[in-house]
Amino acid sequence: MTTLLQQLINGLSLGSIYALLALGYTMVYGIIKLINFAHGDIYMLGAFWGYYTINFWHFNFIFALVSAMFVCAVAGVVIEYLAYRPLRHAPRITALITAIGVSYFLENIMSYLYGADTRNFPQVIKQVNYTIFGVRISNIQILILATACFLMILLQLIIKKTKMGRAMRAVSVDADAAELVGININRTISFTFALGSSMAGAAGVLIGLYYNSIDPLMGMTPGIKAFVAAVVGGIGSVPGASLGGFLIGLLETAVQSVGLSAYKDAAVYLVLIIILLVLPAGIFGKNVKEKV
């Protein structure tokens, strides 16, 4: 029982990171039908920003987190503007390949500029472990869970209740009709990238704190796992992405806890294959039939 609870807490902490990342995938897909493979690298940029500002400018945690979100939002908007916007009306596969290109570009430019070696993320918050009923939980895990939940609720409020969120939903349903009722499509898409990328930036700082190490290629695997999470939840669905993230996190820790650590990535991809075979639209996804 204790082990189960312990794994549950570990799984939820990891899962909340995947959930934050998956939100970016799902929002961008919802609005321009693009799988933004560079999303995992935005998360890496967020982690590096946190590393530098904490080490050299002595930012505290909150400040590092908020500034990383801001910087990543800007990076996301710039990437969309330079790489994806010119391809808005190109075939989807063109934009998809461009996204992979952007991903490699970010990974390699960071390796080139800062070196490819792994570095220790500064422990800006001293880890304290609490034991409650035999279950160990660290203050960092609590912090990760709380921050992730706060950001997800905030995001949900933005999408459901604000003018910009309404515009986002309108553009994702019918972009041309949205433009004709007076919505600035380009600004709405930029805003979506900003929101998604800021979530990834936050996830980057949180993971640095949790795993204590960062490197320029750190975005690859979590990026793909978050993509799997978005697909599991139903790509395009915001609550689906959160749920998918937590599920993938739990699955990974469950596989590790039964002693199959080496296969944890394989288990995630196995889930992707099963979901695509059995429930291709995901848990909350809409079953969209292609019109002929």
Added chain:
Amino acid sequence: MSTLLKVEDLVKNFGGLTAVSDVTMQLNDDELVALIGPNGAGKTTLFNLLTGVIVPSSGSITFRGPNGTIPLNGKKAYKIANLGMARTFQNIRLFKELSVLDNVLIAMTAHYKEGFVQSVFRLPKFYRTEAQIRQEAIELLKIFDLQDDVDKLAKNLPYGIQRRLEIVRGLAMKPKVLFLDEPAAGMNPEETADLTRLIRQIQREFHITVLLIEHDMSLVMNLAERIYVLDHGSLLAEGTPAQIQQNPAVIKAYLGEEA
């Protein structure tokens, strides 16, 4: 009565095909004008040119704004929309996955300001603005008997109601001109009669100019003050319903050469 929208020598070529050629027309304040013509005459293309969906090959479109005339050529569609041009579509294009209320609120987007900080942190001013625009949207829905459908998804409404909602969405933009693209398409005679009343009511209550594409001649002849006839992309005739019904060129275009 003064000119609100002026179209001069408008041309649109698609490759070698001239879809709209040398069209000159004008819309005045508070006027109800119909645009008719056989299938493929270029009516919807003309609507797309006027609302900025496609860019004209040559010619000019000008709109009388609050501070003098504004050229619309090459302006982005959302900017044209925000100047006061609303439209409906031949094949209904509501935001199907969203609620009726959201459909209307989205169309009101340009008409209220909402600070980002305010809305994210739910400051009191946000609630006031939000309550106010919701109220405004519901009032508008009430006029068109849609108050009971506020929370339904647009796609779950019956066809005729969807058409009506699309008109309401257009009106929510507080337009000066409303373009209706075949509003009676797919309607039975009873629904068409309802629609005729509705369009009259809109014009009376909202004081807007309406330009209407329609194939249902009973509706056109009943409603329109003036009619433009388009055939093969160019203007064939212009006049009152009575004049158009007598016009030999129009009869020829619709019914073919007399044997």
